[in-house]
Amino acid sequence: MNRKKRLSLLLVVAGFVLYFLINEPQTAYAMHIMEGFLPIGWAVFWWAAFLPFFVLGLRSLNRIVKETPELKIFLGLAGAFTFVLSALKIPSVTGSSSHPTGTGLGTVMFGPLPMSVLGSIVLLFQAVLLAHGGLTTLGANAFSMAVAGPMVGYFVYRGLMKSTGRQKLAIFSAAAFADLSTYIVTAVQLSLAFPAEYGGFAASFVKFGGIFGLxxxxxxxxxxxxxVLIWNWLQSYSPNEFSLLQQKMKGVRS
Known part of the structure; x- marks a missing residue:
């Protein structure tokens, strides 16, 4: 990627960040599970469930950087896209709030394991700088947004590519299902920690799922x-570099 194209791509990333700073959301009612909300047993459980994926993600990222260092800028773009979208909190008609996750783009580019690292770094920054989520609940939030969401999105993408061959449909579906599955897992996490007095887990899941679903x-x-729009922009603006990305990542993801 030549200097002019690299600068343009960095300007796009900077534009995302500037948009976020101008439209900085309030910290109340953050969608991520907030600090101290989960019982300590469940907080430890989700940390334990998340850490193996984080370790595998570090190994995957290390391999990508060593074998294809020219893809670093795309890793940065994927991380910035996740940071900005997941920080744009939108008030919900249910009295809570919702936000995109932004993990679909990086998942399609690099597979689900690198997103366990990029997504958890994003959540750490949000917890420390924006009071979105928390440190004790970081394991639970990272498992839902940085592990479960990318895993679902990845298998949706691969399944649709194999069955239909329509890449744009596969990318759209991967991003949408990565988003939705994140909040399904969050509803499961909350329901396990706080089962309803009447109806237990199922009743709590309906309640928490209803809060998120609308x-x-x-x-x-x-x-x-x-x-899909970002993917199209990358593909049309830097076709040679983007073709190289797709060719090399076929081997990295396999």
């Missing part, structure tokens, strides 16, 4: 469309 479904559709 706003998250249209947000997932919007995120899918935006991810």
């Amino acid at each position: 706003t998250q479904i249209p947000l997932a559709v919007s995120e899918g469309l935006l991810t």
